[in-house]
Amino acid sequence: xxxxxxxxxxxxxxxxxxxxxxxxxxxxxxxxxxxxxxxxxxxxxxxxxxxxxxxxxxxxxxxxxxxxxxxxx
Amino acid sequence: xxxxxxxxxxxxxxxxxxxxxxxxxxxxxxxxxxxxxxxxxxxxxxxxxxxxxxxxxxxxxxxxxxxxxxxxxxxxxxxxxxxxxxxxxxxxxxxxxxxxxxxxxxxxxxxxxxxxxxxxxxxxxxxxxxxxxxxxxxxxxxxxxxxxxxxxxxxxxxxxxxxxxxxxxxxxxxxxxxxxxxxxxxxxxxxxxxxxxxxxxxxxxxxxxxxxxxxxxxxxxxxxxxxxxxxxxxxxxxxxxxxxxxxxxxxxxxxxxxx
Numbered sequence: 386x387x388x389x390x391x392x393x394x395x396x397x398x399x400x401x402x403x404x405x406x407x408x409x410x411x412x413x414x415x416x417x418x419x420x421x422x423x424x425x426x427x428x429x430x431x432x433x434x435x436x437x438x439x440x441x442x443x444x445x446x447x448x449x450x451x452x453x454x455x456x457x458x
Numbered sequence: 459x460x461x462x463x464x465x466x467x468x469x470x471x472x473x474x475x476x477x478x479x480x481x482x483x484x485x486x487x488x489x490x491x492x493x494x495x496x497x498x499x500x501x502x503x504x505x506x507x508x509x510x511x512x513x514x515x516x517x518x519x520x521x522x523x524x525x526x527x528x529x530x531x532x533x534x535x536x537x538x539x540x541x542x543x544x545x546x547x548x549x550x551x552x553x554x555x556x557x558x559x560x561x562x563x564x565x566x567x568x569x570x571x572x573x574x575x576x577x578x579x580x581x582x583x584x585x586x587x588x589x590x591x592x593x594x595x596x597x598x599x600x601x602x603x604x605x606x607x608x609x610x611x612x613x614x615x616x617x618x619x620x621x622x623x624x625x626x627x628x629x630x631x632x633x634x635x636x637x638x639x640x641x642x643x644x645x646x647x648x649x650x651x652x653x654x655x656x657x658x659x660x661x662x663x664x665x666x667x668x669x670x671x672x673x674x675x676x677x678x679x680x681x682x683x684x685x686x687x688x689x690x691x692x693x694x695x696x697x698x699x700x701x702x703x704x705x706x707x708x709x710x711x712x713x714x715x716x717x
Contacts, residue, residue, distance in 0.1 A: 400595040416595060419643055 386432065391452050394432070398424050407449040414448075429455050468497035469699045472522055476553035476698060477501045477544060479530060479588070482509035484658030485608060486557030488687030489694045491516055494523050496695055498553070501544055505529045524548060530558055530584040531576070537584060541591025552599045553698045554592040556585040556630075557608045561660045563667050565619040574622045581626035586633055589648075593641055601645030604698045607634045608690075609652035611713050627652070631709045638707030647706035649697045654713035656685035682714035 386394070392405045399405070399416035411417045422442055429435040433455045445451045470476075476493050480486030482504030494500045495518035504510045507527040517523040526544065530537065545551060560580050562573065589605060592598055612620045613628035631650045638648035655661060655676070661684075665673045677684060690712060696702050697710075711717070 402596055420640060 386456070388452070391456075392448070394428065395425075395448070395451070398428055405448055407447065407452065409448045411445055411448060411451065425451070425455075469695060469701070470496050470498035470552075472497060472499055473549065474552040475499045475501060475548050475550070476555065477503065477541070477551055477588075477592070478555045478557060479503045479585075480556070480558030480608075481513055482506060483513075484557070484660060485653070485656060485687045485690045486555070487513045487516075488691035489555050489557060490523070491518070492688070492691040492695050493553070493555075493698065494519050496699075498522070498698075499548065500524065501526055501548060501551075503528055503530070503558070530588070531579045534579065534584050534587050537587035538591035538594065541588060541597055542594065545597040550599045551592055551597055552603050554588065554603075554605045555608075555694060555698070556588065556606070558584070559608060559660070560623075561663055562623045563619045563664060564622065566621060569622065574626075577622050577626040578629065582629045582633060585630060586637075589637055593637075593644070593646060595644065598646065602700060602703075603645065604647045604649070604702075605634070605637065605641075606694055606697050607631065607648075607650045609634075609650040609709055611652045611654040611711050611717075614652060614709070614711060615717065635707050635709070642706060647697075647703070649702075649705060649707070650709040651690060651693055651697070652709055652711045653685055653690050654711075654716055655680070656687060656690060658687055680714045680716045685712060685714055 388407060396405050399421055401416045422439055426437055429437045435455055441454060445454055470493065476498045478486055478490040478500055481490040481502035490500045490502045490513060499522040501524045502510050502513060503526045505527065507525060510525040510527055514520050514523045514525060558580060560577055562577055585607060592605060607630055609631045610624065610627040612624040613631055634648050634650045641648060693710065693712060
């Protein structure tokens with residue numbers, strides 16, 4: 386999944402009107418909450434076959450960190 | 459009814475938009491009309507536009523009573539997008555009431571997969587997909603929003619020949635409680651009302667099936683008489699309003715003393 390497709394998927398998951406960018410800090414995205422994090426876990430499993438835990442998100446600061454977490458092999 | 463916490467204003471403001479399914483008749487119609495009378499803009503859904511028009515003729519504020527005819531089970535996957543279209547047309551939603559439903563009185567020997575599927579579609583799948591659209595933060599006002607599901611006392615108190623209807627309602631009530639947990643961080647409350655027998659068109663089918671003698675015996679079990687749609691609507695408006703801001707995840711039984 387390329388960056389544009391990843392950002393579009395995340396924007397839909399976040400139910401966000403404005404587009405996201407890879408260098409955005411997650412903490413500054415108002416839609417990034419516990420429910421969105423749970424949804425991201427489900428997306429990680431569905432789209433990337435990754436079994437992540439909520440604790441894994443502690444390592445992520447920027448949107449691109451989330452991308453790396455979901456796509457790293 | 460004015461706001462109890464602030465008696466100078468109505469319970470709802472005109473920009474508080476409430477989607478009510480099953481608004482053509484019975485409890486759904488009573489809720490739609492009461493919400494409208496108490497100041498809200500109502501988006502009334504039912505299968506038939508002409509019956510929705512009849513409902514609007516009774517509305518206190520007909521200009522704030524929009525009609526959206528749709529058979530909710532015709533394309534359930536499309537329901538979240540339908541809610542998005544409603545938001546685009548009317549603005550963000552503050553309330554959602556699912557009162558659309560189907561009745562069924564049939565014992566185990568008459569269990570039929572297709573019929574059971576229809577009941578689970580209208581009582582579980584359709585409302586959850588509507589809830590998915592409603593809870594989308596692009597469609598809802600967020601904090602202050604409320605969802606309300608019409609359950610049934612039969613889901614809590616077992617009755618003969620009601621296994622499909624009661625289990626579908628039971629699934630809906632449990633799903634609503636899960637939603638309440640899930641959506642509380644976003645300030646959205648979710649509750650259910652479970653009425654016993656209410657004098658609606660749906661009751662007539664039950665009465666016919668039961669026979670007059672048995673129906674009269676059943677009626678005598680209600681010390682405060684059978685319910686009226688307006689009885690349920692009064693509680694519904696309270697649960698949709700900020701007056702009940704500390705109540706979520708509840709299933710409130712209304713049965714006129716028959717338990």
